Amino acid sequence: MQEGRPLIDWVWISSNPDDILERVLQHIQLTALPLVLGFLISLALAIWALRQPRIYTPVIALTGLLYTVPSLAAFAVLRPIFGLSLLTAIIPLTTYTLLILFRNIVAGFQSVPPDVLEAAEAMGYTRRQRLWRVQIPLAVPLTIAGVRLAAVTVIGLATVASILGDAFGGLGQFITEGLQQLFPTKYLMGAALSVALAYLAHVLFVRLEKAVTPWATARARGIG
Amino acid sequence: MVAPVGRAANPGRTLNRVTSHGGNAATVEFDHVTKHYDAVEGKNGTPGAVNGLSLKVPAGKICVLVGPSGCGKTTSLKMVNRLIEPTSGRILLDGVDASSRDVIELRRGIGYVIQQVGLFPHQTIEENVATVPRLLGWDQSRRMTRASELMALVGLDPGKYARRYPSQLSGGERQRVGVARALAADPPIMLMDEPFGAVDPIVRERLQNEFLRLQEDLAKTILFVTHDIDEAIKMGDLVAVFQLGGTVAQFGTPAEILSQPASDFVTRFVGSDRGLKRLSLFRVSDVALETVPTARVGDPVAPALAKLASHPFEYLLILDHENRPLGWAHRERLLLIEKITPDLANPSSPVLDRRTTLKDALSQLLEADVQAGLVADRNGALRGVLTVDRIADFARLQSISPLAQDGLDED
Amino acid sequence: MVAPVGRAANPGRTLNRVTSHGGNAATVEFDHVTKHYDAVEGKNGTPGAVNGLSLKVPAGKICVLVGPSGCGKTTSLKMVNRLIEPTSGRILLDGVDASSRDVIELRRGIGYVIQQVGLFPHQTIEENVATVPRLLGWDQSRRMTRASELMALVGLDPGKYARRYPSQLSGGERQRVGVARALAADPPIMLMDEPFGAVDPIVRERLQNEFLRLQEDLAKTILFVTHDIDEAIKMGDLVAVFQLGGTVAQFGTPAEILSQPASDFVTRFVGSDRGLKRLSLFRVSDVALETVPTARVGDPVAPALAKLASHPFEYLLILDHENRPLGWAHRERLLLIEKITPDLANPSSPVLDRRTTLKDALSQLLEADVQAGLVADRNGALRGVLTVDRIADFARLQSISPLAQDGLDED
Amino acid sequence: GGGAAGTDDPTVRIGSDNFYESRLMAEIYALVLEDAGYTVERSFGLGSRQERAPAFEDGQIDLVPEYVGSGLGYYDATQITGDGETNRERLATVLADKGITVFGITPGEDTNAAVVRQATADELGLSSMSDLAAVQADLRWGLPPDCDENPLCKGALEQYGITYPPAERESLAACDVPIAEALNGDAIDFAWLCSTQPAIVQYGFVVLEDDLDTQPAENIAPLVRNDFLEQLSDADAFQALLDGASAGMTTEELTRLGVEVSVNQREVDEVAREWLEAQGLLGD
Amino acid sequence: MSEVIAWFSDPSNWQGSTGVPVRLWEHVWISAVSVAVATVIALPVGLYTGHTGRFAGVAINLANIGRAIPSYAVLVMVLPISLSLAPVLGYSPNLGLSFIPTFTAMVLLAIPPILVNAHAGLQAVDRDLIEAARAMGLKEREILGQVELPIAMTVIVGGFRTAVLNVIATATIGAIVSFGGLGRFIIDGRLRGVAGIPELISGAILVTVLAVTVDLLLGGLQRRITPDGVKIAEGQSFELPKPALSPAS
Ligand SMILES: Nc1ncnc2c1ncn2[C@@H]1O[C@H](COP(=O)(O)OP(=O)(O)OP(=O)(O)O)[C@@H](O)[C@H]1O
Ligand SMILES: Nc1ncnc2c1ncn2[C@@H]1O[C@H](COP(=O)(O)OP(=O)(O)OP(=O)(O)O)[C@@H](O)[C@H]1O
Ligand SMILES: [Mg+2]
């Protein structure tokens, strides 16, 4: 660290807005793709588990297993296979979302009150109608809570993708570069921006949850 | 012979207006229906949740299934819309075996109301009510019209409630929405499982009355589950008393159940004040009234005194010019005067409406100074006097030959 | 003058055995107590959940707080054990301001039973019951003894239930555990908030009776919340009818409330069969019985016929040698014989226990062929005859001067 | 722009390892090529040589700056020498089989440097690596995790009479930030750094002379895939551009630019462009 | 794959200070210490906010967002600080080099799930139950200890499990700052490129096996620590196991 240089170098920040924006967008991409993919996979698994409760435990075990694979190792193993493509970064990040998303989606479906399901059945909803018009909408709050949690987690994890190369660096790139340059502004900003992004995602999903569940009472929603 | 009242507690009701197959209603018949639950993980199966149930509900009638907890009421109900399939036996709807019909289409033609209401929390009241019409593919505007209509029918202002969510309603309001939703596609049959069980007694009473008033016009065939015998008597054209083990201890009109309990179990179940409960099935208009000595304001006293002399009663009932009763005057107060004046009248008797139930009438009489109820017609003119004795006599006659009294139309 | 019955529906009960300060009981007094809730996040505060409540409950009595939903019953109750602190006013327990006492120690001396029971799911029944003794530092064996004792007291076999968990009990059994737990440290005061609200009517009736029987021995001071007026009348020595806005519409004995409702609200709240309800406060033994012509089996017929001649009644009541009534014989059947034989007796009248409530007695009379109830003493010997007219007369007298009839001991 | 590039010339995919100097050289080459009208795609920061080399051999990138010593060592450690040009030729021979051409080297180099704190040097009288053997037991050694299999690490130490593995050893990647910090923070007494690493200047570390010449010459040269070169309209011009850029990069310049990036915390692309402009290597 | 098997069957990988047993022990040790310290920090906070409802929004939001803090960044950011504090505070610089940065990163990683679950577990306890306890004269401390904690224990241990899982998987990064543990195999493997992949995969397998084993053990603990009455009650209302990882927070 050079003498006299402030911990946070505002000049650098203000003179590199494009760089910062590019990295932020990259980070968002690194987070959003795994989230979407992970969500689709988890939803399918959850629907399957609801029809076939037996698979719940094995799926939890498997997704739990994937969750514990150290990310450094996952990236390193996948790189020779998938090369420098985005897939190498996306696959491990996706697998990390599965445990959280699957559990929450299932919990969401389970939170549908049995009397509501029975009423739907008694009114002559077909299985499909019941799924799409009753179960899925009512599973939304817990599902979004899961997506929110997964988003925050992946935003943190995505910083590790920078080991794959600058192209997948996202905000992790600032951390890597900042350390190589012994430039606190950079690595602090990398960390701070990823936390800020997490906060934004948090707020976004909390808002989204409110917006798509106008029926929920404030109490049912709880905190966090 | 006295014309019986199916359910007199709701004075506005005229049961007989509903003709057997009039309106949109269907017969429901249980034909030796049995349901055994399979043993599920750890739990024992129930040997017979319902055992050989045979029961025929005429179209347009309310049949109440009543009994202690766990006796198979809900199970019986759910077999009608095939939420549960019977182990054996058939359920016939208008003579057609329910099991032969497409289950989705069958259910859309059967309204279903449950204690927990089961409203869709994510849909507005309007959307909830229009659920079955939507399933049936009605267009938007027709659905919304229907929803408004039904909300008005169950006493909810559509302007105020249409856009609310169930969580924004009180328990009583939710129950009404539940009823409206079940009625949406004008189903010939309604199944109601303790629909008013979760609301407080005051609200429950109101909902019961409102529902009976509705049913007057709707004339659906209704299976109604409750474990409250008073509710059963009040709501039912027919009552099936279930006992543990899923059998019917007695099936009949409320009057039959109250006057001739078929077993000790039924006797205990209907309770120790059975005699009084039975009085609530009849109305003042069902009793032959007594005549008492009367005189109009302005009449000379002498003939009135003469009437009194030939009567065991010591009071004269004073009427106004339109024959409306003003009150009683003791014989002795008449001795010194010439003309009947209004100030002689002591209004210490209850005035009874002809549609008051005998139970309420008796209650009012017991509290009165002069235990003779003045019964007036629509214009307030005296029709006669009801005494405790008359009620007692009536009750005695009824209990001697209750079946002869029972005029419920059979199909 | 007739001795009134605090709560006659429980025939085994003798209220007056409890002396005012006898047993372990305390007076509870509300002295101008008001509670305003603060507005909380979004919700408006309630201007006055309870408004200037003044009420004095003598030691050893059950005071029922009854009223529609939201009228402040629960709030009032919770101020006694300071789960809620009053905005103004004082609550005195045996004359001592509750707010001046250590809140933990105060609460350990007040039993608390709620509708949801609030049993600890992670503790066995035994541990649940012994909660307060444990807090008070009793040793293990004393706690377990006490728990067994209490379980037996509320009718749960300790051998069978002690080691179970709450989730393994039925609703009614859980309520009993709730009561046992509240009684564990023999607190002088019990607060019960709709304790029997969640169980079905049959179980509720049983729990009510059991509790009244318990209270005979325990003689706690009890504040009991319900919204069911029948329960209030049955359980209360005193009843406070609350109305919306947190004020007391009427405070008095059940008899007062029923015979002299203080306002339209109370009238509507107690219901249209108030007169009959009031009859349930009295017992057959409270009514002056009629004497009728009687004859023993084996007696000559002639004197009996003579008695009948001097009596408006046309039936002779035939007794056995121990004066136990056998049944009625019409005058005409006596004309051709010489001695009274048992086969003359037609047993078509109800036999009434002296402890039967008048309401039940009336109900039984109304159903009978001969509407004259035979009242016997402990040995079955005839004490007299109760007719519908006698009950009607009794009711009229009661409603003329109900207050004079009311002999509930005051402190 | 100079305009050496033909219109049909393919995009140049340039890679680099994940540290500033490799990025810097890659950026210099990229800028020169762009200036000449080539289209460049940057895939920098691909990790260590071990991770980057497979990607390069697979053809996922076309060009990468390489240290001729370590680069040769990666394939055949027995061939390395202390002379840059020799190393380049040998590396070119090795890579010819793999379809890779080695362009001209920079005059400057960045060798592996055995480094101690000034205080340690003073106290123990250390100036060359030969001095280490006598005090080896007193030192806490910061060695890369792969030292065991690396002749330039384990082999070199043993040549200096140091018993391997030393008693007190921390596993820290060479030339990286943590190892420099650890040395500065007195968690280790000996570290393998890179000779141009700014931390040496910054923290005043003493570079011990490699008196037995165990470390190879580490001049830098661009490695280019032949299949890429074949697609160029003028491969010679292409090489001339890069050789021209490499020619100006002396050890002093490398060190100075390293300080610019790591100590003055300037952006690599900015420093690279500035240097090229100063060298007059950019068209305008 | 066969190379991975070969790696596992090579006795040299199982011996000495760089062998699997030592690395495993180091890994377990750092994980245990970090989670323990995180528990000491997070549990009281979660219990406080859960019991009182006070500061809940702040604490839970912070904890939730804290999940996004990159452990790697924490590690290298702490490194210079912990090294420079060594002479000041008098601890060994070696601690400052490897233990303190790894430990700090792991503690920060473990705090959010423990805190959030402790909070959510207490919040989920039926309010009537707490009121009943209060009415019986239980002090706030007793309510927490005798009612809320036992009932919330399942959820609380669930958060602990998540924390342990996260920490075991992530403690590998300690190898970057010369900390031992199973991360050594992964980091070293990476440095050795293609040749190191068997070692790297072996390391990853060891980490995963460790994590899953510990998770199963904790699952057993969780079941054991859940009061019987609560288990029975839940058995009656749930068909599938409840999510322990993310209690809808
Ligand atoms: N799905 C099921 N599996 C096994 N047994 C069941 C099932 N549903 C109900 N039973 C049992 O069948 C019997 C009848 O149940 P049902 O629900 O019909 O009673 P109910 O009369 O409606 O009682 P309640 O008044 O409590 O609602 C009970 O003994 C009940 O325990
Ligand atoms: N914590 C609170 N904050 C604000 N208002 C409250 C609170 N608790 C109760 N109230 C309000 O105070 C009034 C009285 O409530 P209380 O619970 O005492 O009624 P209740 O008579 O017990 O009713 P119920 O029969 O429904 O139990 C109601 O209007 C209620 O909404
Ligand atoms: Mg039922």
Ligand SMILES: [Mg+2]
């Ligand atoms: Mg209440």
